[in-house]
Amino acid sequence: MSKKTPQFPGVRTGRGQVLAVLLSNRDQAGAEPLQGRVSLAAIVKALKRKYHWPIETHSFPANTIDGRASWATVYSLPEEVIAAALEAGGRAWLDGRAGGK
Numbered sequence: 616m617s618k619k620t621p622q623f624p625g626v627r628t629g630r631g632q633v634l635a636v637l638l639s640n641r642d643q644a645g646a647e648p649l650q651g652r653v654s655l656a657a658i659v660k661a662l663k664r665k666y667h668w669p670i671e672t673h674s675f676p677a678n679t680i681d682g683r684a685s686w687a688t689v690y691s692l693p694e695e696v697i698a699a700a701l702e703a704g705g706r707a708w709l710d711g712r713a714g715g716k
Contacts, residue, residue: 619667621700626712630666633658635712637670637692638705659690669696 624630629649649655662668670690677687692700701709 620703621668621696622666623704623708624662624666626708629653630658630662631712633690634662634666634668635709637662637668637690638697638700638709640692640694640697655690656688668692 624634629651632649633655649658659670659672663670670692672688672690674686674688677685679685697705
């Protein structure tokens, strides 16, 4: 099976918003909340399957404020994927996001 080239979603979509955070390699805690009913997990799944981004998922146990046990998940892209994406039109795509706000 051949490896497919990652594609960029629309710049003003939820998928675009999540991909912009992943490409920036910033802490996700500072990202703006998503609007609507689509979960972050569903967006990541679409970015992986439909847009071919090799997003890594790391889950770990965490406690909630009220003391209950929960799971936290961190999504990331490998540094080499970020570098290649930025060189292959990612910088212009991110600039298009900034211009659309």
